[in-house]
Amino acid sequence: MPMPDDYLEYPHRAYGMDQSLYGWRPATARPRIAWPGGQSVLGVIVVPIEHHMLDPSGKPFKHPGAMVTPYPDLRHYTTRDYGARVGVFRILDALKHEGLKATFPVNAVLLPRLEPLIEAILEDGHEVAAYGVDTDHIHWGGLDRETEKAWIEEAKAAFAKVGLSPRTWMSPARQQSFSTLELLAAAGFEVCLDWEADEVPLPMTTPAGPILSLPVSNELDDRTLLNDRRQTEDQWADQVVAAQAYLSGDAERFGGRMLGFTLTPYVAGQPFRIASLRRMLAGLAGASGFTAATAGEAADLFARSARG
Amino acid sequence: MRADPNLYDYWPYRDRPKIVWPGGKKLAFWIAPNIEFYEFDPPKNPSRPGWPKPSPDVVGYSQRDWGNRVGHWRLMELMDRFGLRGSISLSTALIDHHPEIIEACVARDWEFFSHGIYNTRYSYGMDEAQERAIIEDSIRSIQTATGQRIRGYLAPALTHTERTFDLLAEYDFWYTCDLFQDDQPQPLKTKGGRLVSMPYSLEVNDVITYGALAMDPWRYADVLKRHFDQLLEEGERSGTVMCIPLHAYLVSQPHRIRAFEDALAHIAGHAADVWFATAAEIAQVYREQYWDQTVADIEARGLASGGTGFGPAED
Numbered sequence: 001m002p003m004p005d006d007y008l009e010y011p012h013r014a015y016g017m018d019q020s021l022y023g024w025r026p027a028t029a030r031p032r033i034a035w036p037g038g039q040s041v042l043g044v045i046v047v048p049i050e051h052h053m054l055d056p057s058g059k060p061f062k063h064p065g066a067m068v069t070p071y072p073d074l075r076h077y078t079t080r081d082y083g084a085r086v087g088v089f090r091i092l093d094a095l096k097h098e099g100l101k102a103t104f105p106v107n108a109v110l111l112p113r114l115e116p117l118i119e120a121i122l123e124d125g126h127e128v129a130a131y132g133v134d135t136d137h138i139h140w141g142g143l144d145r146e147t148e149k150a151w152i153e154e155a156k157a158a159f160a161k162v163g164l165s166p167r168t169w170m171s172p173a174r175q176q177s178f179s180t181l182e183l184l185a186a187a188g189f190e191v192c193l194d195w196e197a198d199e200v201p202l203p204m205t206t207p208a209g210p211i212l213s214l215p216v217s218n219e220l221d222d223r224t225l226l227n228d229r230r231q232t233e234d235q236w237a238d239q240v241v242a243a244q245a246y247l248s249g250d251a252e253r254f255g256g257r258m259l260g261f262t263l264t265p266y267v268a269g270q271p272f273r274i275a276s277l278r279r280m281l282a283g284l285a286g287a288s289g290f291t292a293a294t295a296g297e298a299a300d301l302f303a304r305s306a307r308g
Numbered sequence: 309m310r311a312d313p314n315l316y317d318y319w320p321y322r323d324r325p326k327i328v329w330p331g332g333k334k335l336a337f338w339i340a341p342n343i344e345f346y347e348f349d350p351p352k353n354p355s356r357p358g359w360p361k362p363s364p365d366v367v368g369y370s371q372r373d374w375g376n377r378v379g380h381w382r383l384m385e386l387m388d389r390f391g392l393r394g395s396i397s398l399s400t401a402l403i404d405h406h407p408e409i410i411e412a413c414v415a416r417d418w419e420f421f422s423h424g425i426y427n428t429r430y431s432y433g434m435d436e437a438q439e440r441a442i443i444e445d446s447i448r449s450i451q452t453a454t455g456q457r458i459r460g461y462l463a464p465a466l467t468h469t470e471r472t473f474d475l476l477a478e479y480d481f482w483y484t485c486d487l488f489q490d491d492q493p494q495p496l497k498t499k500g501g502r503l504v505s506m507p508y509s510l511e512v513n514d515v516i517t518y519g520a521l522a523m524d525p526w527r528y529a530d531v532l533k534r535h536f537d538q539l540l541e542e543g544e545r546s547g548t549v550m551c552i553p554l555h556a557y558l559v560s561q562p563h564r565i566r567a568f569e570d571a572l573a574h575i576a577g578h579a580a581d582v583w584f585a586t587a588a589e590i591a592q593v594y595r596e597q598y599w600d601q602t603v604a605d606i607e608a609r610g611l612a613s614g615g616t617g618f619g620p621a622e623d
Contacts, residue, residue: 085321116322120322
């Protein structure tokens with residue numbers, strides 16, 4: 001049977017994007033960003049704190065890092081849990097040593113259990129961001145709007161319960177529905193870490209108001225490079241440092257840049273990777289024109305730059 | 309099914325009370341040679357096939373047999389040269405198949421712990437009586453063959469039930485190697501006993517590094533050295549544990565054994581700071597000297613969530 005007639009109809013075939021969340025703008029046509037400190041590259045380091053439960057539904061797909069073997073898969077549960085109890089403190093120490101600030105998206109269900117970690121994150125001047133309910137609450141196109149709204153409220157309420165009102169949101173698996181950005185804006189979130197359509201902050205528009213997208217590099221994702229693609233920790237560190245160096249050169253010509261990348265605690269926080277992590281962070285911190293900001297700070301700096 | 313096992317409480321790595329290993333050492337180092345028997349034609353388990361390919365998986369089976377008839381002997385000689393004793397993760401049935409290996413390890417005063425009966429018989433689907441039978445068989449068979457009352461456990465092929473840890477504690481096991489949440493030992497919340505979660509490792513386990521991660525031998529040696537250096541540095545603050553789990557059918561290959569020797573030489577060169585121990589020795593010191601301080605610290609920091617593993621948490 002052939003495809004229906006409308007399969008060859010193209011209702012969005014026109015100049016620009018095929019959605020209304022943000023406009024088309026090639027890098028060559030971008031207004032220059034002047035970071036207030038005169039920096040060329042603003043780093044946004046993202047440290048995701050994830051709950052990988054023993055009994056995930058795996059719907060609509062398995063979150064990266066989800067259980068693998070039949071229940072009870074204690075092997076993967078404890079390997080992931082290692083991140084939030086051990087690995088993350090190595091990352092905190094390494095960040096502190098270089099004076100770099102980071103953003104820690106936290107699955108809401110973990111907040112009561114991880115109280116000492118949340119305190120340590122805030123004490124070091126980092127930002128705590130919302131990261132959905134948990135890794136088994138994936139926002140996606142097949143999710144009905146009311147359920148998704150309830151999930152966002154549930155996450156927000158959990159943060160409020162521990163005295164936090166995060167400005168920044170990252171979705172589990174960085175997946176969204178067609179309504180996610182609108183629901184996030186309606187819920188008061190100002191910054192989103194899911195999209196990476198540009199190398200600078202990208203203002204997005206929704207029926208409920210604006211939300212700012214800060215790009216986080218999927219191609220530099222530590223879990224992908226180290227676990228899935230099995231690159232060495234030195235190869236990984238070198239690539240992050242190289243990205244900074246390149247962007248720094250680009251910034252001279254085109255204005256301030258942003259470099260967003262992840263440090264996943266159960267991956268980057270392994271003992272044998274710490275020497276490379278330290279070398280990477282030292283390389284960033286020592287580069288002229290580089291500074292790291294939390295997601296909220298980056299949004300504020302971007303707003304100041306946009307005002308001129 | 310439970311989302312969380314509740315086998316241990318959250319306990320942040322920062323600001324823990326200090327552990328100092330015997331002799332003032334910073335890092336307790338142990339080696340876990342897995343001495344396993346994989347059956348030629350294992351019975352079917354509905355949750356997992358015995359071999360990735362249909363039985364007989366000739367290459368898989370014969371490579372593991374190579375490990376028993378060639379690889380173990382090569383590894384033992386290497387460890388002898390560094391004066392290192394092993395803590396053997398034993399497929400208990402190997403006692404019946406290859407007693408010469410057991411005798412060679414007993415002669416070296418190595419420790420034995422149970423890794424089930426065969427690595428092709430999984431815990432999935434077992435009822436309590438069946439799981440007790442595995443544990444009792446392990447205790448009895450290893451005691452008879454070696455004179456040792458085993459104190460440690462690593463579930464066959466890392467397969468568990470919700471009651472595994474309560475049973476181990478009930479049979480007066482001191483430690484389990486099944487959990488990977490930490491680089492220091494930690495008390496487990498079992499219904500009775502003092503069962504310690506002993507750091508083993510998947511990250512530096514040769515099955516993972518040579519199998520899943522496809523490392524070359526020198527890359528593996530480099531990872532081992534980096535892992536060791538970091539844990540030794542942190543052991544100054546509070547004693548850490550590093551285990552290298554090994555499988556002779558992988559690490560003892562002629563193209564790999566020299567790289568492993570290089571890593572061992574690096575580790576052995578830090579004798580002033582490292583306690584070279586067996587797992588039971590580490591567990592004993594921990595249970596006697598550090599169990600109570602850990603439980604007290606978790607309690608004092610308001611992190612004790614109550615309940616026991618796979619049981620309901622108390623409010």
